[in-house]
Amino acid sequence: MSTQEVVICNHLENDLQKALAKCEHDKVFVLTDEHTHLFCLPVIDKFPFLKDAVEICIGVEDIHKNLETLAYVWTELSTKGATRHSLMINLGGGMVTDLGGFAAATFKRGISMINIPTTLLGMVDASVGGKTGINFNGLKNEVGAFYPADTVLIDCEFLKSLDRANLLSGYAEMLKHGLISNTQHWSELVGFDMGHIDYVHLQRLVGESIAVKERVVAQDPFEKGIRKALNFGHTAGHAFESFALAVGHPVLHGYAVAAGMVCELYYSHLRMGFPKDKLRQTIRFIKENYGRIAFTCEDYERLYNFMRHDKKNGTEGQVNFTLISEVGDIHINQTATQDDIYDMLDFYSETMG
Numbered sequence: 001m002s003t004q005e006v007v008i009c010n011h012l013e014n015d016l017q018k019a020l021a022k023c024e025h026d027k028v029f030v031l032t033d034e035h036t037h038l039f040c041l042p043v044i045d046k047f048p049f050l051k052d053a054v055e056i057c058i059g060v061e062d063i064h065k066n067l068e069t070l071a072y073v074w075t076e077l078s079t080k081g082a083t084r085h086s087l088m089i090n091l092g093g094g095m096v097t098d099l100g101g102f103a104a105a106t107f108k109r110g111i112s113m114i115n116i117p118t119t120l121l122g123m124v125d126a127s128v129g130g131k132t133g134i135n136f137n138g139l140k141n142e143v144g145a146f147y148p149a150d151t152v153l154i155d156c157e158f159l160k161s162l163d164r165a166n167l168l169s170g171y172a173e174m175l176k177h178g179l180i181s182n183t184q185h186w187s188e189l190v191g192f193d194m195g196h197i198d199y200v201h202l203q204r205l206v207g208e209s210i211a212v213k214e215r216v217v218a219q220d221p222f223e224k225g226i227r228k229a230l231n232f233g234h235t236a237g238h239a240f241e242s243f244a245l246a247v248g249h250p251v252l253h254g255y256a257v258a259a260g261m262v263c264e265l266y267y268s269h270l271r272m273g274f275p276k277d278k279l280r281q282t283i284r285f286i287k288e289n290y291g292r293i294a295f296t297c298e299d300y301e302r303l304y305n306f307m308r309h310d311k312k313n314g315t316e317g318q319v320n321f322t323l324i325s326e327v328g329d330i331h332i333n334q335t336a337t338q339d340d341i342y343d344m345l346d347f348y349s350e351t352m353g
């Protein structure tokens with residue numbers, strides 16, 4: 001996989017101009033969604049070097065991360081003169097960078113791409129590392145490609161217009177990075193006051209979080225092994241997310257991952273001896289900030305069936321998890337039975353009230 005440059009910006013206009021100069025291109029397309037069109041596009045569309053850029057705007061949130069939207073983006077590229085030498089700027093959260101990334105990966109077999117993430121989740125996770133894709137057949141990220149952006153530009157100024165729920169959603173992935181990295185980073189994250197956000201402190205934590213992700217991706221870009229650490233909380237989390245979407249009460253990705261981490265930390269404690277005090281402290285933080293995902297024991301089989309589609313599963317049809325025996329001590333390819341999974345769901349329901 002080609003290398004990707006992540007730039008923490010101190011002057012977005014200059015940094016974007018440099019990133020564009022690195023990729024020879026004939027035409028620039030800017031992908032936005034209806035919110036980033038309003039809140040974020042005005043920051044960049046005044047840059048003189050973007051005066052001829054063509055905007056493609058799509059609907060918001062995961063309900064639009066689908067084949068129909070992807071086909072719309074392909075159509076816009078095709079009819080508005082994109083060539084193999086065109087360049088796409090994805091300006092948005094993970095939904096835009098995932099779908100836009102997959103559009104860029106596939107249009108004429110691949111055009112250049114720059115990510116400008118505008119959500120916390122986009123900055124610390126989705127825009128970095130090359131996973132792109134769409135939801136399909138009711139399943140999260142069922143179709144996609146590894147296709148890293150040439151450059152990722154991080155400008156935390158965009159966070160000023162982001163609502164609290166989406167800040168928390170991104171923070172859940174930061175907490176995941178804490179759990180898979182080191183106790184000091186984890187401890188700072190669970191001690192952070194989400195009630196009164198200190199943006200200067202948050203910006204430093206963003207930089208550290210991106211570094212955790214970059215380190216893991218550099219070791220295993222195609223998720224053959226250790227990259228599965230970045231999927232901690234996602235076997236259960238994606239099942240919650242797909243289930244919530246299917247029953248018509250979508251939840252934000254990070255909220256589903258936070259719930260998934262409760263289940264998978266509990267199982268890490270049972271199977272791997274993850275320490276009880278850290279389990280309690282992490283769950284307390286999640287309970288206070290994220291509340292509970294709604295499901296009953298009648299839904300267990302459906303949730304289990306979603307987990308059977310997880311990409312980390314082996315060939316034998318078992319459900320695989322990434323577990324941790326301590327903060328930063330990662331155990332990939334850990335199988336759980338259907339009973340184990342029902343036990344995790346019982347634990348979640350009892351603990352989260």
Ligand SMILES: NC(=O)c1ccc[n+]([C@@H]2O[C@H](COP(=O)([O-])OP(=O)(O)OC[C@H]3O[C@@H](n4cnc5c(N)ncnc54)[C@H](O)[C@@H]3O)[C@@H](O)[C@H]2O)c1
Pocket residue numbers: 033034035036039040060061062065092093094095096098118119120121122125126127128129130131132140141158159160161162163166169170173253254
């Ligand atoms: N590729 C990866 O490695 C990876 C990692 C994590 C998550 N994801 C995917 O990312 C998606 C979630 O991304 P997300 O949480 O960024 O959600 P999102 O992209 O849906 O954005 C959340 C909301 O915030 C709005 N928004 C974006 N920037 C804004 C700003 N600066 N000000 C105001 N509003 C703004 C969006 O329009 C949207 O309504 C999911 O599809 C998830 O599966 C991918």
Ligand SMILES: O=C(O)C(=O)C[C@@H](O)[C@H](O)[C@H](O)COP(=O)(O)O
Pocket residue numbers: 125129131140141173223227230231234311
């Ligand atoms: O970058 C990775 O690797 C991740 O797993 C990051 C996750 O936070 C992210 O949600 C990713 O999109 C999940 O991918 P999937 O392969 O489980 O669909």
Ligand SMILES: [Zn+2]
Pocket residue numbers: 125173234253257
């Ligand atoms: Zn995720």
